[in-house]
Amino acid sequence: MMRKQKPVKDSFVIMTELVLPNDTNTLNNLMGGRMMHLMDIAAAISAQKHSNRIVVTASVDNVSFREGIRLGSVVTLQAQVTRAFASSMEVHIDVWAEDIPSGTKIKSNEAFFTFVAVDQSGRPIDVPEAIAETEEEIRLYDGALRRRQLRLVLGGRMQPQEATELKSLFAMS
Numbered sequence: 001m002m003r004k005q006k007p008v009k010d011s012f013v014i015m016t017e018l019v020l021p022n023d024t025n026t027l028n029n030l031m032g033g034r035m036m037h038l039m040d041i042a043a044a045i046s047a048q049k050h051s052n053r054i055v056v057t058a059s060v061d062n063v064s065f066r067e068g069i070r071l072g073s074v075v076t077l078q079a080q081v082t083r084a085f086a087s088s089m090e091v092h093i094d095v096w097a098e099d100i101p102s103g104t105k106i107k108s109n110e111a112f113f114t115f116v117a118v119d120q121s122g123r124p125i126d127v128p129e130a131i132a133e134t135e136e137e138i139r140l141y142d143g144a145l146r147r148r149q150l151r152l153v154l155g156g157r158m159q160p161q162e163a164t165e166l167k168s169l170f171a172m173s
């Protein structure tokens with residue numbers, strides 16, 4: 001049976017949050033764990049929209065916090081599936097912090113999450129193929145296989161010699 005296809009743009013999610021006192025540390029900056037929580041939710045909704053399934057977080061690639069986000073800031077999270085494999089999907093997420101009184105908006109961080117679609121018993125289940133259309137979507141799609149191999153090797157789920165994309169990247173023999 002032919003695998004179902006869906007454009008990646010159908011998985012686009014935008015989520016906006018106000019940084020409140022309960023979200024901050026003693027320096028009045030948004031706590032990293034709270035930020036990760038928001039990122040996980042926005043990215044999971046994106047993976048759900050692509051797969052129309054329950055999804056679980058399988059892994060998160062490195063996240064660095066460039067600048068503190070102040071109490072009262074508005075945080076905007078934008079997530080979209082970059083590529084689907086069999087049951088897993090890579091989701092790219094961008095996070096912006098906006099200080100409305102001063103009119104400043106900075107990119108706070110970005111990350112790649114991997115979600116796996118599961119059935120009611122928690123077993124992985126295949127998802128539709130993801131179709132990239134714009135130049136940026138195609139750039140992210142093209143890099144997704146390399147990132148997948150890297151995270152699977154680092155997670156001990158793939159032998160380095162099987163990682164063909166990484167071999168060409170590092171010109172390994």
Ligand SMILES: CC(=O)SCCNC(=O)CCNC(=O)[C@H](O)C(C)(C)COP(=O)(O)OP(=O)(O)OC[C@H]1O[C@@H](n2cnc3c(N)ncnc32)[C@H](O)[C@@H]1OP(=O)(O)O
Pocket residue numbers: 056057058059084085086087088089114116118122123124151152155157
């Ligand atoms: C501590 C927390 O907060 S956890 C947060 C919530 N997340 C969870 O509870 C998920 C817990 N983990 C699980 O349920 C399972 O490990 C699953 C569903 C993610 C994977 O189940 P497994 O039985 O290992 O499945 P399997 O080996 O068949 O792999 C299924 C897919 O997951 C992918 N996968 C598994 N582990 C990882 C990983 N660490 N990183 C990226 N992808 C992964 C595989 O590459 C495979 O993808 P594919 O089908 O597209 O080729």
